[in-house]
Amino acid sequence: MSRMIQSVRWPLALSILMLGGMASALAQTDSPVCAQEAREQAQRLLDFHVGGDDRIFIDPEVVEKAPLRNPANPKQSFQVLEVRGMILKGQYRMRLIYYRFEDSCVLMGQEILEYASL
Structure with missing residues (x-):
């Protein structure tokens, strides 16, 4: 046995x-589709936002958020990808909004928010 x-x-x-x-x-x-594009765009967005600095760090993790409806065509939706970044002590959340067209990721919008206690 x-x-x-x-x-x-x-x-x-x-x-x-x-x-x-x-x-x-x-x-x-x-990782979400368009993740690599989102990381690259987040680097450019944070660089633009802080006026160019070589100490920018972009977190490699990309998180897919709930899709966003296209305001011009409710039958379409956009992919929303969230990327975090930092420079010195400043922390940032960036959301990149993409439309998936065949094998392409078309950037439709972006937002950046600095974490701060005011």
Whole structure:
């Protein structure tokens, strides 16, 4: 009986390890479409906002937010991507708004907000 239990444990343990490895690989590559464009645009936006500084840091994580309806055509929606950045002690949240057209990411809008307690 114990040999039978041991023979079942190995395939089960191996299956669990394989599933865990596949899940972590998917999580690492699961970035939103247009994420690379959003990081690049966030760098340019923050650079413009602070007047050019080589100490800008853009967080590599891009978070997809709820889509935004196109005000000119309610049948269309825009992808909203949030990127965080900082320079010295200043922290910023940037939201980049894209329209997906075939394989292209068309920038439709952007906003930047500095975190501050006033």
